[in-house]
Amino acid sequence: MLDMYDFGGDVWLCHSLQGQCYNFTAFEPAIDTLKEVEAFLSENPTEIVTIFIEDYVHAPMRLSKLFTAADLMKYWYPISEMPTSGQEWPTVTDMVAKNHRLLVFTSDASKESSEGIAYQWSYLLENESGDPGIDPSACPNRKESQPLNSRSASLFMQNYFPTIPVESEACKENSVGLPQMVQTCYAAAGNRIPNYIAVNFYMRSDGGGVFDVQDRINGLTLCGCNTIAACQVIVKT
Incomplete structure (x- = not known):
């Protein structure tokens, strides 16, 4: 971006x-x-x-x-x-x-x-950025975007970052708030998984953070599993 x-x-x-x-x-x-x-x-x-x-x-x-x-x-x-x-x-x-x-x-x-x-x-749907995009009670579309449940565009960008970024808060935001917001926007978008997630301080978390969320999204997209690793065929010897 x-x-x-x-x-x-x-x-x-x-x-x-x-x-x-x-x-x-x-x-x-x-x-x-x-x-x-x-x-x-x-x-x-x-x-x-x-x-x-x-x-x-x-x-x-x-x-x-x-x-x-x-x-x-x-x-x-x-x-x-x-x-x-x-x-x-x-x-x-x-x-x-x-x-x-x-x-x-x-x-x-x-x-x-x-x-x-x-x-x-x-080509793209997008939720509101800034503070409206981190409120887990709703996931409004950005004003330039069509409604998130529209089927006239096939890519979905999910914004998740406060209007005023605070690095010391990013660990909590990316570990607790982000997974919650992904679920909220998933429902608002008619069960559409985001193709892109925009965050601040992506390396900061209290655990898996952004990487864990993206792994789960990719696993669900690829094979309906909880993680990418779970999609791999296990070959027994």
């Missing part, structure tokens, strides 16, 4: 206000991070990366030129093959076989037709 802005005649990663990047909010040129993504995909030929762009880039074709400069187009998942109307996505095995291992989505609808970058709200 990257916030990208026009800044200094280039595209920069920046967390800012009102669509304007400033010297004191600019982080680094986006090309630096994208080159790290290219290195990861090159060194890990069975891995898949998804990038969600909060898009404040207005210069024409600047984003597509950026990904070309980072040598990432060879991994690009083309819009022409993206499932629409809630249809199922291909398996990881199929995506790896085609080398379609980079999914890129933008928050700017115009970029789909002008630059071939998928408009995320046509």
Whole structure:
């Protein structure tokens, strides 16, 4: 999840206000991070990366030129093959076989037709971020998203992080609150398992934390088991 802005005649990663990047909010040129993504995909030929762009880039074709400069187009998942109307996505095995291992989505609808970058709200459902997304009594959809129980989009992003992050609270949040919220959003989304989980301080927990939750989700998705390990065929000798 990257916030990208026009800044200094280039595209920069920046967390800012009102669509304007400033010297004191600019982080680094986006090309630096994208080159790290290219290195990861090159060194890990069975891995898949998804990038969600909060898009404040207005210069024409600047984003597509950026990904070309980072040598990432060879991994690009083309819009022409993206499932629409809630249809199922291909398996990881199929995506790896085609080398379609980079999914890129933008928050700017115009970029789909002008630059071939998928408009995320046509393919993705998402719950509200910040404090509304950590209240276990409800799981409201983000205002840009269709309702979570809609079947017109097949990917689901679950946000789970407070509006004001506090690192000292992350262990409890990721160990107790997150599993509860996954269950709440699972019900709100019509028994849909999230494809992505966005959290703060993902390494912090009082136990398995984010990794345990993701393991359980993957196990349920793959074989209906409680963990990925439980899906493995045990060969007796």
